[in-house]
Amino acid sequence: MIIQFSVGNFRTFKDRVTLNMVASNYDRETRETDNIIFNTKYNFRTLKSAVIYGANASGKSKFMEALMFMKHFAINSSKDSQQGDEIDIEPFRLNSESVSSPSEFEVIFLHEDIQYRYGFEVNKEKVVAEWLYQKPKTKEIELFYRDLQSFEIHQKTFKKGALAVKEGLVRDNALLLSLTAQLNDSIAINVINWFKSLKTFSGLRxxxxxxxxxxxxxxxxxxxxxxxxxxxxxxxxxxxxxxxxxxxxxxxxxxxxxxxxxxxxxxxxxxxxxxxxxxxxxxxxxxxxxxxxxxxxxxxxxxxxxxxxxxxxxxxxxxLENGYILVVDELDSKLHPNLVCKLISLFNSKDLNPRNAQLIFNTHDTNLLGSGLFRRDQIWFTEKNKFGSASLYSLADFKTDSVRKNEAFEENYIRGKYGSVPYLGFFDSLTFKKILMQDENEE
Known part of the structure; x- marks a missing residue:
């Protein structure tokens, strides 16, 4: 189960953005039985699905790519590279400061009834920072924190990590988590297994x-x-x-x-x-x-x-059978809107999704906003500012008196009430018309 994912200084995201799958208290009366996973051990409510909207080039796909990168690097960084190999990372390039700063990734998740918080910062040459925390009950425990090649490790709980550091086995361009999983550390394997349960797909290919x-x-x-x-x-x-x-x-x-x-x-x-x-x-x-x-x-x-x-x-x-997480870029591509609704309904169902699998996807299909399938906290938007930097925010972030539970989400989104729609004024501008007319005269 994914609880929260954050990324910063990655491709179109200059500043840190966070997709929070914890259910909002403001929507408690909306599809609470079907759309919510209840966790009594940690006393929180998690969403079964989330949809991301946004204009073209606003960051929807790049956010999915961030999840895909984190998964791939966590699993493979130690075994698929050698000392000196470059890390395939792309920071935000439209700012002179961010282009030379590390990219950051962090995920909070639940696996085998234990909550973890794992993250890292990397640039093209090395791992700048890395951390792993475990929350077996109510208190979060630091298993390790890495600052370049300096490590603070919980000696009793993360023994093989401590051994790997002592023996000098951790390369500066590889993650400690990836290495210790290869050394059969049970905690590292548990975290890697969660990443493997994160199924990421392109809806276009x-x-x-x-x-x-x-x-x-x-x-x-x-x-x-x-x-x-x-x-x-x-x-x-x-x-x-x-x-x-x-x-x-x-x-x-x-x-x-x-x-x-x-x-x-x-x-x-x-x-x-x-x-x-x-x-x-x-x-x-x-x-x-x-x-x-x-x-x-x-x-x-x-x-x-x-x-x-x-x-x-x-x-x-x-x-659905294993309670995994499905992440799909452009889920609606090539599919009829009604069919997409039925796919989402499989996840937003107490009966058809008994293992609490989760679905995260992006789309341009505004019909879904009027389908009644989603609560406000399940609807997210990406938007790019004039400096080329994308942000991510939820419909639940709006004040409750400005966005009500039962209002026409689709109509309001299309007319720009929530932002995250393209500005197309250029199509109506006199300059644009002149350019077209000049092209016709030249012919």
Whole structure:
């Protein structure tokens, strides 16, 4: 469970911004049963979902990229780099001070019934700072704090971290957390496992998780669940089956290196290469009587929206079944607004989401604001100022007398009441019209 995520001096975010998933007390009477996770141990209420709106280039996708960077660097910094390798980080470049300052990331989360707070600061050359705190009950305990290559470590609780520092194993461009997880430290592994439960996807490039969904269809129970979602989406799909690549029938004009790779992979133990997913659709006669099933190619015959929704079913089921976190950039891309609503409803449901999985996504689909699916504290906005720096804020940050629980969120957002919409006055300006007219005269 993610409680809070903060990032500063990263790409379009000059100053520190925070997405807070703790539920607001002002919205206690709004969708409290379905949209809220209650934690009795720490006595807080957490949101099951959050949506981020904003104009183009306002920072919505960059915020998602910040989460993706933190996850990747936490898991891989020690094993995927060598001494002297540059860290792939980009600070805010439109300010002379920030461009030479470190980028900061911090996340507060709950895993295995223990609350953690972990963060780090990095620039392209080194880890500037790193910290990890644990809250087993009511008091937060510092497990370690790092200032460059100087470390303060809880000797009893974080023994392998202390050993790694003593032996000089911590590189200046790698995280202590990443290293100690490799050394099988139980706390570090627990934190890394939480990062692995953070499933991050691009809604524009479903090919990145299409293969995962295909692999899940090989499990009979999961295939049935995928089919249930496909049928519920009213796509006309009755069944799916995998079409395997026949090595003996490879195209003759296939490049030699690709042919050799496919043959090599096919010879590996239990290796099957899927060439396509076939979908079954019902065929009817002139009297609308069902007579047969027709098979379509997922890649050739199905729409881009169907392909994306099919690709999403695997990750969505995985997240719901295990209580993970799903982070999607451009969730609504290629999907009908009603279908997006149904996907969100899966997470904002006490019955369909019993393991309290969470969904965080960004979108331009304003229909969702009028759907009644969200409380004010679940609706977030990014906005960029005249200096190019983006901010992040919630609808719950507005005074309750200016934004009421039941007002028309969609209409008010479109007309700019909450900010976070593009200024398009240039389209109506006289200068713009003159430029167009000049272009026409030149032709």
């Amino acid at each position: 479903e090919e990145g998780y299409h293969g995962y969904t295909i692999s899940r269809t090989k499990e009979p129970k999961t295939k049935l669940r995928i089919l249930e979602l496909l049928k519920a989406a009213d796509l006309g799909i009755q069944d799916i089956r995998l079409e395997l690549l026949d090595i003996e029938k490879l195209p003759k004009d296939l490049p030699k290196e690709i042919r050799e790779r496919l043959i090599r992979e096919s010879k590996e133990e239990n290796s099957e290469i899927v060439s396509d997913v076939l979908t079954s659709h019902r065929q009817y006669d002139s009297n609308n009587k069902y007579i047969d099933d027709i098979h379509f190619s997922m890649d050739i015959d199905e729409s881009s929206g169907t392909r994306k929704f099919f690709a999403l079913t695997g990750p969505v089921l995985d997240v």
